[in-house]
Amino acid sequence: MFIVFIIGTAGSGKSQLTAAFSEWLMLSKQDVAIVNLDPGALTLPYRPDVDARDYISVDKIMEEYGLGPNGALIMAADLLAEEIENISKEVEDLKSDIVLVDTPGQMELFAFRASGPYIASELTREPKAIVYLFDAVFSLNPLNYVSNLFLSAAVYNRFLLPQVHVLSKCDLLSEEDVNKIVDWSANPKALEAAIEQKLEGTKRLLSRNMMKAIYQLGLKFLLIPVSAKTNEGMVNFNMALERILAGGDKYTY
């Protein structure tokens, strides 16, 4: 069994990618299961096999503790950690080859509280990876791209799990723009040139130095363009995951 956490900023396409990739895996005869870790999700584009909402009700928390929606979501994220043994058991019982874990809409609820990394480490003893989503439309601006680079480095620093980087919703950009961003991710010189060209003043200076700091750490963020709408890039995305998790083999033996 392999566990894959899908992480990214709010609206970056986590839930849609979970749905599209699970369908894609099913079509290629892989035994896949889905875990929804977002207690606040109203509707989901897939049917989860294990669901945080079976354990935690955000509405009840709001009522019981007199909290607004934000406070209740934070509390829900922490209460979920107390259920990890039961959730883990449910996941193990599925006996699937690959388990996709959709994480809370607001990334900080999972990545930047103590409960997230705890849940990630306690959710079974199986090998794990993280898929970090760069929203394509947002990332087209070099300033936004560098900010996202920093966020993904912060996520890596918190979980210390192998990480695959996806340029999500790539169907919304022209092929030329997609190639441009992928080039930034592969080639620091191309990113530096874009920063020089598109940004000025403090934004240029800070972005350049932030980018250099990331590359000095030796972290690599090669982006794989993927669309959950057209399924473009699914093959490459799947290959990257197989390489990390199964050493290039299929998840199923």
Ligand SMILES: Nc1nc2c(ncn2[C@@H]2O[C@H](COP(=O)(O)OP(=O)(O)O)[C@@H](O)[C@H]2O)c(=O)[nH]1
């Ligand atoms: N065109 C396009 N839209 C997408 C894609 N993935 C997600 N979206 C849209 O982006 C919005 C946010 O997606 P969602 O999966 O809910 O984001 P999440 O908050 O990260 O789970 C929704 O309106 C989706 O329909 C994609 O690959 N292509």
Ligand SMILES: [Mg+2]
């Ligand atoms: Mg979602």
